[in-house]
Amino acid sequence: MTRVAILISGTGTNMATILNKVNKGDLPCDVAFVASDNPNAGGLHYAESIGVKTVVLPYKAQSREDAEEFLHELCISEHIEWIVLAGFMKILSSKFVRRWENKIVNIHPALLPSFPGTNGIKDAWDYGVKITGVTIHLVDHGVDSGIILAQKAVPIENQDTLESLTVKIHETEHLLYWKTLKKLFEGSYSFCERRSIDGCN
Numbered sequence: 543m544t545r546v547a548i549l550i551s552g553t554g555t556n557m558a559t560i561l562n563k564v565n566k567g568d569l570p571c572d573v574a575f576v577a578s579d580n581p582n583a584g585g586l587h588y589a590e591s592i593g594v595k596t597v598v599l600p601y602k603a604q605s606r607e608d609a610e611e612f613l614h615e616l617c618i619s620e621h622i623e624w625i626v627l628a629g630f631m632k633i634l635s636s637k638f639v640r641r642w643e644n645k646i647v648n649i650h651p652a653l654l655p656s657f658p659g660t661n662g663i664k665d666a667w668d669y670g671v672k673i674t675g676v677t678i679h680l681v682d683h684g685v686d687s688g689i690i691l692a693q694k695a696v697p698i699e700n701q702d703t704l705e706s707l708t709v710k711i712h713e714t715e716h717l718l719y720w721k722t723l724k725k726l727f728e729g730s731y732s733f734c735e736r737r738s739i740d741g742c743n
C-alpha cells in the first residue's frame with residue numbers, strides 16, 4: 543500500500559479527514575507519520591490520539607536546511623512515496639522539492655492561479671470575486687504554482703461573510719482532498735505534461 547507522510551502546521555482538519563477516510567478503508571494508503579514544524583499544532587494531538595506516529599520537525603532549533611534534511615532522511619527510512627501537505631506553512635526549498643519531484647501534493651483554499659500565498663480565502667473575499675474555491679496541486683519550485691490535479695468552485699453568495707465563506711471552503715476541502723489523493727495513489731494522473739490527463743470533479 544502507498545506509504546504517505548502528512549505535514550501540518552496547525553489545526554489539521556484536512557489531516558483528520560484524511561486519517562478518518564484511511565481508517566474507514568475509503569482511502570487505501572498507510573500514513574507512516576504526521577509531522578509538523580510547530581510543536582503546538584493541534585493536529586498532532588489528534589493524530590497521536592488515534593495511534594498515528596507524530597514527529598516535530600526541528601525548524602525551531604535548527605536551520606531550514608537541517609530541518610529539511612531531517613525530514614528527507616525520515617521519509618527515506620519510512621519508505622515514503624507521497625508527501626501530503628495539509629496546512630504546512632513552511633516553504634520547502636528547491637533542493638527538497640527536487641529530491642521529491644512530483645511526490646509532494648498540497649491543498650490551497652482558492653482557485654489557483656488566482657490568490658496564491660497564505661491568505662487565499664481572504665484575498666479572494668477582499669478582491670470581491672463571485673466564485674472562489676479549492677485547488678489540489680503538486681508542489682514545484684514556485685509558490686502554489688505546481689500542476690493542478692483538481693479544483694472545485696465555491697460561489698460567494700450575497701449573504702456570505704468572510705466567516706461563512708471560510709466554513710464553505712473548509713467543507714469543500716474536506717470533500718475534495720481525500721478523493722483526489724485516492725485517484726493520485728491509484729495512478730490516475732500523468733505528469734508528463736502540464737495538464738493532468740484526468741480531473742477529479
Ligand code: GRF
Pocket residue numbers: 550552553554555556557628629630649650651715
Ligand atoms: C487549509 O485551508 C488549507 O487549504 C491551507 O491551510 C489550511 C489548513 O487547515 N493550506 P487545517 O489545518 O487542515 O484545518
